[in-house]
Amino acid sequence: MRTAYCVDTVRAAERDLMARLPEGALMQRAAAGLAAACADLVGRVYGRRVVLLVGSGDNGGDALYAGARLARRGAGVTAVQLAPGRTHAGGLAALRRAGGRTVAPEDAAGPIRRADLVLDGIVGIGGRGGLREDAARLAALADGSRAAVVAVDLPSGVEADTGEVRGAAVRADLTVTFGTHKPGLLVDPAREYAGSVRLVDIGLDLPGEPDLEALQHADVTRLLPVPGAESDKYRRGVVGIAAGSARYPGAAVLAVAGALRGGAGAVRYVGPAGHAVLARYPETLVSDQGPERAGRVQAWVVGPGAGDDAGTVAQVLASDVPVLIDADGLRLADVGAVRGRTAPTLMTPHAGEAAALLGVSREEVEAGRLAAVRELAGRYGAAVLLKGATTVVAGAGGGGVVRVNPTGTAWLATAGSGDVLSGLSGSLLAAGLSAVDAGSVGAYLHGLAGRFAAVGAPVGAHEVAEAVAGAWRDVVRG
Ligand SMILES: NC(=O)C1=CN([C@@H]2O[C@H](COP(=O)(O)OP(=O)(O)OC[C@H]3O[C@@H](n4cnc5c(N)ncnc54)[C@H](O)[C@@H]3O)[C@@H](O)[C@H]2O)[C@@H](O)CC1
Numbered sequence: 297m298r299t300a301y302c303v304d305t306v307r308a309a310e311r312d313l314m315a316r317l318p319e320g321a322l323m324q325r326a327a328a329g330l331a332a333a334c335a336d337l338v339g340r341v342y343g344r345r346v347v348l349l350v351g352s353g354d355n356g357g358d359a360l361y362a363g364a365r366l367a368r369r370g371a372g373v374t375a376v377q378l379a380p381g382r383t384h385a386g387g388l389a390a391l392r393r394a395g396g397r398t399v400a401p402e403d404a405a406g407p408i409r410r411a412d413l414v415l416d417g418i419v420g421i422g423g424r425g426g427l428r429e430d431a432a433r434l435a436a437l438a439d440g441s442r443a444a445v446v447a448v449d450l451p452s453g454v455e456a457d458t459g460e461v462r463g464a465a466v467r468a469d470l471t472v473t474f475g476t477h478k479p480g481l482l483v484d485p486a487r488e489y490a491g492s493v494r495l496v497d498i499g500l501d502l503p504g505e506p507d508l509e510a511l512q513h514a515d516v517t518r519l520l521p522v523p524g525a526e527s528d529k530y531r532r533g534v535v536g537i538a539a540g541s542a543r544y545p546g547a548a549v550l551a552v553a554g555a556l557r558g559g560a561g562a563v564r565y566v567g568p569a570g571h572a573v574l575a576r577y578p579e580t581l582v583s584d585q586g587p588e589r590a591g592r593v594q595a596w597v598v599g600p601g602a603g604d605d606a607g608t609v610a611q612v613l614a615s616d617v618p619v620l621i622d623a624d625g626l627r628l629a630d631v632g633a634v635r636g637r638t639a640p641t642l643m644t645p646h647a648g649e650a651a652a653l654l655g656v657s658r659e660e661v662e663a664g665r666l667a668a669v670r671e672l673a674g675r676y677g678a679a680v681l682l683k684g685a686t687t688v689v690a691g692a693g694g695g696g697v698v699r700v701n702p703t704g705t706a707w708l709a710t711a712g713s714g715d716v717l718s719g720l721s722g723s724l725l726a727a728g729l730s731a732v733d734a735g736s737v738g739a740y741l742h743g744l745a746g747r748f749a750a751v752g753a754p755v756g757a758h759e760v761a762e763a764v765a766g767a768w769r770d771v772v773r774g
């Protein structure tokens with residue numbers, strides 16, 4: 297599991313550790329890791345032109361000490377001081393001893409244009425809001441240069457705890473972060489500013505429960521349902537799909553396509569698109585009797601392409617098995633009915649649907665995904681999976697750790713791919729996974745399947761469904 301912690305927790309852990317170490321030891325660890333990562337990135341240090349963007353805090357200190365290390369290995373290092381009177385004194389002295397020089401921000405354009413490498417030490421976890429004007433100008437110069445940009449701890453200007461970007465921010469090729477990932481490094485829009493991320497261990501002792509966690513292959517392998525010798529189709533779980541309409545029969549087919557790949561032993565389809573479903577997937581058990589009379593299932597998926605069929609949604613919500621609500625179902629689901637359920641509920645909105653439920657704009661949801669997913673999970677008392685550039689999953693009530701999916705690809709932004717995800721996660725629910733596990737494992741496989749199906753070219757949602765088995769095998773192989 298990859299984990300991320302908010303700033304207050306990081307600071308507390310840093311304080312505890314600093315009390316046990318000689319002064320400055322922690323910063324030296326950070327700077328050593330940072331310099332090593334820079335050396336790996338540029339290949340050869342000797343003769344490289346390096347520019348340090350140095351703010352007034354310890355983030356600038358890290359950059360200066362790392363710059364000193366690079367200078368000792370033969371790089372030409374120039375530090376741009378944003379606040380000359382308040383630059384980290386020890387770091388500045390170290391850089392000067394190593395032969396580095398300093399320039400004022402107004403003289404920075406030339407050095408940045410000629411640089412091979414720019415280190416962003418403007419702000420780290422002490423940053424608030426978008427970059428101030430003088431810093432924003434340097435960030436723009438770095439963005440316009442041919443240099444590789446390495447962010448120190450965080451891309452300056454992004455919000456560490458939320459992943460929000462409220463103004464100008466540095467765009468990095470690589471972020472070297474210390475002690476732990478910060479939530480903003482895993483959640484868009486900030487994540488996109490970070491480039492690839494490298495974690496440097498500085499020995500922090502962090503609490504058991506993180507603020508954010510991202511599954512990795514080994515975690516998913518442990519959660520995947522695998523049939524045993526005594527399994528039969530019913531023991532593996534039956535998933536019911538109440539989806540599709542005369543207008544949108546394809547949503548039913550795609551949800552069933554996902555469900556067949558999710559580990560349930562059988563897929564039961566209920567709705568007006570039975571013919572279309574059977575034509576494509578003859579193994580489906582089809583009923584036109586409505587959810588209450590369709591036969592026993594271990595979990596329901598309701599909503600994809602459902603149009604205005606509120607009755608079906610209400611029937612499914614009244615059942616005593618886990619329910620996944622997607623698409624039209626989200627609009628039709630009564631808050632009280634969801635809150636009153638005793639079995640688990642998982643809601644899977646995209647940003648537009650989440651915005652409609654919360655009564656805010658889509659942009660607001662996309663700017664602050666963590667707050668939105670927690671808020672929705674709190675209002676409905678249900679687990680919520682918020683889809684999009686970064687898919688996040690909160691448990692019922694919205695407190696505690698949020699899961700973030702690391703496998704997504706923008707190629708998944710194609711009509712119907714959400715229907716595949718709802719079937720897939722619903723199938724995992726029927727196989728016995730908890731709502732959060734079913735959502736996050738479903739998103740993990742779905743993201744990987746999207747990558748495998750796309751390999752750099754557009755794909756249709758049905759191809760994503762077909763690629764799920766390959767994703768599953770890849771996960772299990774490790
Ligand atoms: N505390 C520790 O033990 C360690 C801290 N480390 C480094 O220290 C950093 C935190 O240092 P600080 O607490 O000094 O804080 P920062 O250096 O992150 O930022 C504080 C300074 O940035 C300015 N600032 C804030 N928001 C700004 C904005 N939007 N635009 C421009 N300037 C802005 C503030 O006026 C303040 O002077 C970490 O991110 C990490 O890089 C590392 O050396 C590891 C050890």
Ligand SMILES: Nc1ncnc2c1ncn2[C@@H]1O[C@H](COP(=O)(O)OP(=O)(O)O)[C@@H](O)[C@H]1O
Binds near residue numbers: 686705
């Ligand atoms: N920019 C993006 N990057 C990664 N994944 C994305 C992006 N945009 C959408 N997705 C994913 O694509 C899927 C689209 O689902 P959804 O919006 O419900 O589409 P539909 O309703 O057409 O099925 C979701 O799994 C979502 O997370």
Ligand SMILES: [K+]
Binds near residue numbers: 355416420449452
């Ligand atoms: K930084």
